[in-house]
Structure formats: structure tokens, C-alpha cells
Amino acid sequence: MTAEVEAKGPGAASPPLTERQEARRRRILHASAQLASRGGFDAVQMREVAEAAGVALGTLYRYFPSKVHLLVATMQDQLQHMHTTLRKRPPAGDDAAERVAETLMRAFRALQREPHLADAMVRALTFADRSVSPEVDTVSRLTTAIILDAMGLDAEPTPQQLSAVRVIEHTWHSALITWLSGRASIAQVKIDIETVCRLIDLTESSPSGGTSRPKAGGA
Amino acid sequence: MTAEVEAKGPGAASPPLTERQEARRRRILHASAQLASRGGFDAVQMREVAEAAGVALGTLYRYFPSKVHLLVATMQDQLQHMHTTLRKRPPAGDDAAERVAETLMRAFRALQREPHLADAMVRALTFADRSVSPEVDTVSRLTTAIILDAMGLDAEPTPQQLSAVRVIEHTWHSALITWLSGRASIAQVKIDIETVCRLIDLTESSPSGGTSRPKAGGA
């Protein structure tokens, strides 16, 4: 139990990094993503990451206390990027289930363009043990935010809707894994996503229109 | 249809093991489960497994080509055991969704009794790469069989039902992971299982009775 991992945990006031430190951090994450894109989880070797980022091995471990921490942070990074990208062109489906499925399929296609990177990030995410919980939780919240965005609700989500979203996330992660390990085809993943998204239809509160509404204006 | 223990691939005619070899194999699996029960994934150290099983390290690797292979085989073992146990007292719910949820919660409670073992097996399962696909697939088929059993269908499952089962499996695995890594409570897992099991209700073919039937005599 040495270092307090200063993650984005609840109320964690990460000591403000100097500019050079911020730059180091970004170099590390970039090197991580680069190596991951080449050969997936196994290709992200800590010594190579350190060398590619131009920092000493000890420094790498000061910034990210383990390989899994590093890759989960890499995923945070990519997810953030994807979130902003997705927000620019919101899904156009008629009901919430369609929109969520469309959004996830869009994300899936993005991952298909970098399957090795996807492999590294997803494997790290599911392999993470308790010591990485705060970071994994951040990823989970980001994913939840993306899905809720896609649903385009005009009110706070109900507990049932949150449950459905949780299940959708479960399916999303697990389906990715089966795809990455070659046990499911792309088509199969699509079917699974569409199947689970039907759960959203079960959570419609009012019998009239439910969550169907083309454009929930936000501001 | 008891799955053959030798999951070396499609049609792989695993050379029949001699009695001493079978005994070695069992000693190894037992040692693996034992160590896993103590301290989870990390506690299953190949050298220790070999010593506890009374075989040389090289022999251990001849039987199981990697730690992940070993743990996935351990899971096959446990699942088989659970499958026969579950069959003895089939779930009593009124509709398929209830029965499946009940069955999974029963399995979940069994895992709670050996959380470290569960940790080792589930982490191995999701961390497995392509080289372990055949074995992971066997586990997946076993899980599917358990769920289909619980549904108590009287006919071949429809494609939609199979999709629902796939999504249930996804949720099951992923929910286990969140529980094991301390990011979800037992209650939360229960909710997620119950939520995803509602998908089964969506696959009822006829509007009359659907899959509801108290006791579908097994086979």
C-alpha cells in the first residue's frame, strides 16, 4: 500500500500537474495507444512504452501504477474523444432503443478500425482488479453517459431505465470480448446489441409515447 | 450430452489418457481449484500448482498450455458439477424468465461461497485470447445449456430465444466481473439478472401461453 492512486475518484483532488508533467502524461498515453494499435495487449510492454514516451521506467510507474492502469487510462482517453465525436452527430432513430443501438454500432465500427487497440483496452478493463476500480468506474460512467445521451431523455432516467442501461453496458463489454477473441462475428455482435436494446422499450413509462421523441433539445 | 473433457478443438481426437494420466490431470485441476479458492487468480501460480499436484512444471504445461487454459479447464469442471447439481432441483418459477433468473441466482450464490475461486475462473475466462477459444467456447456452450435447461422449452429454441440467451450470458459474465471487482453489490447483480431475463418474455412466440409451463419434463 504505498501510493495513493490519485484517480478521478470521488473528490480526489489530484495535485495539479505542471506543464511538463502534463506533457509527459500525454506522451505516455500516446505511446500506449500507438503500441496497442500495433499488437494489442501484449504489444504494450512497459519498457517500450517508457522508451517511446521518453521517460524512465520508474517514471512511467509513477504516472500509472500498473499496465492495467495505463490501459484503462488510455481507454478513458479514447472514450472521451468518442463521446465528443458522437455528440456532434447524434443518432437519428425514432425511438430510444434504435438510437442507442445505432450509437453503439457506430462506436463498434470505430473499434473495428483499430482492433488491436480495442483488444488492449477491453482486455485491460475486464482484467482489472479492485486496485483499478476507481478508474474502471470512470470508464463505466463515461459509457453510461454516452448511452443516456443517445436515449435523448427529457427527464431524469428512471431506476428501470438505469437498470436497462447497466445491462446494455454488460452486453456491450461482453460482446466486444467475444468478438475480439474470435468467438463471435461482427454480425453476431450487431444482433446482440439490437437484442439488448429492446430492453429499453420495456421501460417506457407512459403508454402514449414513452421515450420516443426525435430531438430532445439540450442546453 | 456431457461435454467431453478433452476440448482440444473441433473433432480433436484427444489420445485416450492412461489411468495415471487421468489421475495427474485430476490432481492438477484439484490443486488449481484449491489455490484459486485461497487467493484468486494471482494465487494460482504455476510452480505452486505443479508442486501441489506432485508433477513437474513441464508436465503441468504439457497438460495445460497456459495458466489461462488451466483456469478455464477448472471452470469447465466446476460448471459441469453445477449443471448436474442444478438439474437435480429444477427451478420452480411460473414462466421462463423467472426460472432462468432463479437458476442464475442459485449459481451466483454458489459462487459467493468461493469468491476467490470465482475470481480466478471469471478473470481467466474474460482474459483468454484466441488461443483459448475452443475451451472458452466449451464453457459458453455449457452455460447456454444450463440456461436453456432452466427455460424448460418444449421445442427447439427460436433464433430470437437464442439471441436472448446470448445476451443473458453476456450480462451474467459482465455482472460477475463488476461484482468481483467490488464495483457492484450483490443486490445490484440480482437486479441486473432479473432485468435481462425480461428479454425472454419478448421472445414468446404464441400470444396464448408462450413459454409458461410449470414443469417441462427434462430429457
Add this chain to the structure above:
DNA sequence: CGCTAACCTAGAACAAGTTTCAGACTTGAT
């Protein structure tokens, strides 16, 4: 029995994640 092929053992060796440490460099305050 004695042969051969496959199997097993003990142990060294190798690979990659992680830890440690002494010394050089930055930073912030005085």
C-alpha cells in the same frame, strides 16, 4: 528380457511486469 517411443522430472534459462535505489535535475520558498 530388451528395445523404442513417448512421457516425466529437475532444474536452468528466458521474458515481461514490477520494485528499488543512488544520484542528477526541478521547483518553490526564502
Add this chain to the structure above:
DNA sequence: ATCAAGTCTGAAACTTGTTCTAGGTTAGCG
């Protein structure tokens, strides 16, 4: 400018999964 505290570097060491080697054992067969 100077000092103290904290940070970074380079390199070695340690851990555990995995591979390799040389020699002993077992099983089937004439």
C-alpha cells in the same frame, strides 16, 4: 542565490509465466 523537497533517470534486481534441456521412467511389443 540557496536550500529542501520532491521528481526524474538509468540500471539492476526480483517475481512469475513460459520455454528449453538432459537424463530417467513407463508402456507397449518383439
